[in-house]
Amino acid sequence: MNCVTEVDTVPTEQAAPDQAGLHEAMAGVLAARGDWRRAYEHLRTALDLARAQEPPVPEQFREEVDRLRRERAQAREESLRDALTAVYNRRYLDRRLAEARTPLAVALVDIDLFKNVNDTFGHLVGDQVLRRVATLLREGLPHDSFCARYGGEEFMLVLPAVQPQAAVRIAERARTEIARYPWSAVCPGLSVTISVGLAYEAGEAAGGRRQVLEADHLLYAAKHAGRNRVAYRDQEHVRLIEYCP
Numbered sequence: 001m002n003c004v005t006e007v008d009t010v011p012t013e014q015a016a017p018d019q020a021g022l023h024e025a026m027a028g029v030l031a032a033r034g035d036w037r038r039a040y041e042h043l044r045t046a047l048d049l050a051r052a053q054e055p056p057v058p059e060q061f062r063e064e065v066d067r068l069r070r071e072r073a074q075a076r077e078e079s080l081r082d083a084l085t086a087v088y089n090r091r092y093l094d095r096r097l098a099e100a101r102t103p104l105a106v107a108l109v110d111i112d113l114f115k116n117v118n119d120t121f122g123h124l125v126g127d128q129v130l131r132r133v134a135t136l137l138r139e140g141l142p143h144d145s146f147c148a149r150y151g152g153e154e155f156m157l158v159l160p161a162v163q164p165q166a167a168v169r170i171a172e173r174a175r176t177e178i179a180r181y182p183w184s185a186v187c188p189g190l191s192v193t194i195s196v197g198l199a200y201e202a203g204e205a206a207g208g209r210r211q212v213l214e215a216d217h218l219l220y221a222a223k224h225a226g227r228n229r230v231a232y233r234d235q236e237h238v239r240l241i242e243y244c245p
Contacts, residue, residue, distance in 0.1 A: 030042065104158070105199065105200045109150075125186065142159065178194050193228035195230075
């Protein structure tokens with residue numbers, strides 16, 4: 001007598017929900033770890049599996065994918081920003097300089113006597129100064145230009161596709177705005193100025209080490225001349241925009 005044993009089988013259409021749930025769970029674990037890219041990939045896979053079955057994809061899947069997409073974009077943007085000042089960080093700066101095309105002006109900015117600010121008024125005030133200087137530096141920059149924190153109390157303005165005199169005006173405007181800012185409202189007795197070294201390049205060296213070194217050399221010239229100045233090169237001569245009280 002032949003015996004027929006019935007074996008429970010899982011319908012094909014049920015495999016996809018199980019797999020989708022697994023991918024969704026993996027997405028949650030990876031998102032909790034901050035691995036947004038892989039979490040997004042797993043959630044996309046879960047969404048694709050869910051789309052292959054009936055009924056249609058639950059709305060929560062779409063909402064989760066949209067949320068992860070936004071969080072991934074936000075995390076990427078935050079990874080390129082300086083945490084204290086909210087301007088771009090050195091990582092972003094180095095990448096943009098490596099991709100730079102001519103003509104290009106870079107302005108290396110240093111807060112004058114910043115150590116004295118920290119020593120006299122405290123590091124909390126020093127942090128306020130850094131944030132306010134960063135805000136003033138990036139105000140009114142031309143399209144495609146940006147401000148980045150170079151390190152410590154140094155910032156860099158990157159000014160693509162500007163003419164030399166326009167770059168000088170931008171640097172001098174920044175110097176003037178910071179010198180005239182009512183710093184006493186931040187802390188009584190506080191005053192802040194910057195020195196700027198502006199290097200312009202229309203050749204292959206744009207954005208390279210040579211241009212950055214030139215900006216650093218000109219920054220030193222501005223400080224040596226008494227600080228609160230903009231130094232730039234006009235052909236073979238170093239020019240200084242003198243401070244006028």
